[in-house]
Amino acid sequence: MILSMEVSRSGQYPATDLGYLLHKHPDRVQEFATSQGRATVFYPVATSDTCRAVLHVDGEGAQIDRGGDVDRHVNTVPYAASSRLIVALGKVFGDALAGRCANRPDLVDVRWPLTLTIPSVPVRSQRKPTELFAPLGWRVSEVAQPLSPQEWGDSDFVTIRLSGSQSIRDALRHIAVVIPVLADDKHYFVDDEEIDKLERLGDGWLVDHPHRDDIVAGYVKNLRHLAETASARMASDVSSSDGRDGAGPDGGSGTSGEAAAPHREPLARRRLSRVVDVLEQTGARSVLDVGCGEGRLLAALARNGFGRLAGIDVAPAVLDAARARLDRWPGIDLWQSSLMYADERCRGYDAVVLMEVVEHVDADRLATAMASVFDEMSPRTVVVTTPNREYNAVYGLGARFRHPDHRFEFTRAEFTTWAASVADEYRYAVTYDGIGDEDPDAGTPTQVAVFTRDDEDDS
Template structure:
């Protein structure tokens, strides 16, 4: 991964003063060993009129995975190869942000021992980031940097120049122009690079709030996208985000001319007492699935595509569910589920209730026959459409549980998320996302082919125009293909 910082100058104020600010001599190529890899700092050009400093970070993906295992993180539950073959060595992310803070630590703090006067001087800057992952697209990039005073050029990078019909990737080439103190510019990058990537390569703990407030001092307090920046930087951890937002509110009040001590004392308490904590959609989804299984009286349950085992863990907490089987195609996901569930430390009677099996839902599997219920929670959209009939037969035709619960995103609701560009799906691995009519049509046809009744239920807050964020179908065996929607039955696929 790579970025450049350029400035211009005059004979009286040469551009090579950038070397003093960065504490890196323009005539020397320097190499630094960091936790993320080897960082190289060099100057492609260094004249009194124009000076450019480049930071190149060589990431070792194998070492990165090993460090994650050593620290007990284990990485994401993807196919094993994806841990090593990914965009982390090439795209500007939290890896580059941390390296930036380490290699240019004095510059980030606004210190310049050799020329103290330079640290407080606003200089013309141009920052070029050739490959920036941007979850939210070029529009979000502009919304984050433009309010800070930058002139922003954010161009989408196509998936493949040879096949323009494939559309754009989630990467942009970013160019920032403006006159800033170098310390301020580096702090903007330190915070906003991981925000745009919407991911961090390390565990986010309480001390990250202090890092955010230090780096955001003087600009984050009044940024129009403050909540989004705070939430993403803190890996969407609700408690940390609320703490940071309250402290930012306190800082704003402290700067106000008419702020009184009693107002400052009440500012955080009132926010903490009155703010309604939103229930995450994933929690609402699990609760909706559990409600459906409770109502059906299911005892022996299959979680098909169980991932890291969140639903399995929720099922284990209720005595009604006497046998729980989690199935996933990914061995790594099953290992992560086993670790999260602490199966090796679980009491024997509890452990006897759960099994984790490796298997593909594209093939029939005799081990899955005879169960009361099966759950496909956020699974079907990860299957290529031509392979969906195979999954349908494996579950509804071969395994044939009494009850099947299916949840999937409602693509119509995507317009309610400002950070989701038009035409994009919610997750890069989604092969499709259905409208309510499309989902009901598919579910109705499945029910008719395999002799099930089906009813539809909303999951999450239901918007009067675009419906709920998640849609759910509950199939009951023994019917003749009837459907009910919100308690109303009818023949055929609902539109």
């Protein structure tokens, strides 16, 4: 099992700074005992312009799985770059995966011109390497390894080469999640702790991946109860105030050899920051987050000194997760509720936020939901964000919505028409904005409407 990482100089940082990030000195060959055998780290190239680190695992600890990678002729287990390689990687490069670099913390977020090469990856999932890696900003090359005799064709093993501008932390996290999904062969028992690990490794990129649900299911061995739990937690990360659209910030699936998209801050984070900024600009001191998910927006508002905060969601399990997240701010109220009926507890807030919420409401019930917000709750400010359907083409999604739970998605014209009609009906002024990188034809991935009621004109 082999993984090769090659970086080039990044601005003021020489390529040999890779040694600090990996906690392995370029001048030494180092060996480590792992459950999969002896791991060796060495640097065939180590100059200020180019540095290549190689992880080799001899596979001596790999056990034969008669139902998996072994046929009657060849035991491929010690050679396949699958979950076994990732287990060894976690043992050897655990600090790098965690983003720890005590001696040089300035290096953790540096983006390097980087190439990863991983031979002998068994690809047995329905999704192909390009579909899973390209949305993360990688150029992807996959070369099938032929069978012998040649007339038998290609095996399901491929050599994957990834090129792009990435931090070492993010690059290792990408392969730590995606490689086991591609191989579809996790060799160890998985339980709820695997979901926790997935959230850690997927932080900042997985919730926005256009094939998030496939990755989540594959990572937990397609065990239905774990997949449903993991998908619910991941969906809540991008639902409502956490941005539930599920499309990747770096474009669609692409094809092998396409240019990598430049690095962008994940769309969910940008959306969260923009909503906080908007609320600060309105002067709101009390905020109700409708569809609060696991409470990421509420946590951001609490950190920014907002006063009275509350969140509602229809899912009790998600609210439990929000309570755990918001434990350090005991004054934040959370309760189960729905936009489909009036709830007097939702009244009296300066601002109400519906972040990636309206697209989850059936179109024929949207009017009821808006009456609940604008008439029953009647805040001075309402902030609505929702996906821009036209941008889906940039993500390579075709006619598909960004998330299976979406009931509809607005084009830009449809959104402005709808928002204007809501503003007119409830006597609010409305302004429009966008979040994310703008495409000249499709606009921005997220569209925003900010509704403001002039209290002096109220009758």
